[in-house]
Amino acid sequence: MRETDFIGGFAKGLRVIEAFGETKPRLTITDISRETGLDRATARRCLLTLAELGYAAYDGKFFELTPRILRLGHAYLSATPLPRLVQPYLDQLSEKVGQSASASVLDGTEIVYVARAAQKRVMSISLTAGSRLPAYCASMGRVLLAALPETEARAIIDASQRKANTPFTKTDPDILMAELSEVRRQGYALIDQELEIGLRSIALPLENARGRAVAALNIGTPAVHAAAQEMVERYLPAMREVQAALRPLLS
Structure with missing residues (x-):
């Protein structure tokens, strides 16, 4: 793949999604930064974008994925x-x-x-x-x-x-x-x-x-x-x- 074909922001967003799991259902910006290696500002933007699109919920401190995220996995299982x-x-x-x-x-x-x-x-x-x-x-x-x-x-x-x-x-x-x-x-x-x-x-x-x-x-x-x-x-x-x-x- 050519370097110009790689969308870095999209890749970072996927890393943020993958940071959540059964033992880590609720994470802060600091948690996400530590889990993904992204700086806090980037982690914050990714999380707020997911929240804006309905893929995450935010209570002012913790983020957690919403059921909407199941659409991503269901797409594979359906296909x-x-x-x-x-x-x-x-x-x-x-x-x-x-x-x-x-x-x-x-x-x-x-x-x-x-x-x-x-x-x-x-x-x-x-x-x-x-x-x-x-x-x-x-x-x-x-x-x-x-x-x-x-x-x-x-x-x-x-x-x-x-x-x-x-x-x-x-x-x-x-x-x-x-x-x-x-x-x-x-x-x-x-x-x-x-x-x-x-x-x-x-x-x-x-x-x-x-x-x-x-x-x-x-x-x-x-x-x-x-x-x-x-x-x-x-x-x-x-x-x-x-x-x-x-x-x-x-x-």
Whole structure:
């Protein structure tokens, strides 16, 4: 892209929107400046513009996003057929195995949930369409990274803010690259309490007819429900049925 094609003000506004989240629903100008790296004057202008357009509310100190912001995410969910295609299969899979099932896509260093069928809450945070998790330590993230060329996957891992969420979290880039090689070999990823203590998950790629991974499918379960290797025997066959059924439908 040519430098003259880049609209800096628009990019700054998007950075401001992305600063808000489940743990940061209400932010001050100072908070936004710190979160985005923008100076206070720029952060203030962006926030007041969002408020003027109805995308944010302002009480004189704190800003918070309004429901109008959902139009931005809904535009993607409406434009892509993926969520509509996978949701019935997730519902059936979740009902069949008695656990939560999800589908996600890769976005930079994170995965974004595009569909979910929840049997019960398996994490301390609530996961819905639009939720994000770091790719390096999520089962669906490992599957999607493994589908990339090694140099590209390594660049994403290097760019990730790799932190040890639990004593089991793998953060060393070389170890993570070895994990991706194993995922490619076996065709699935198994995460044992790397995101959160007490949570295990198993994922595999959702590929189109040309063999390209367009998304990932996973089942997450409390660790007390199944040992790590039990998950392979208990859930993988049903997941592979969904994988095969969706293959001719995905573009």
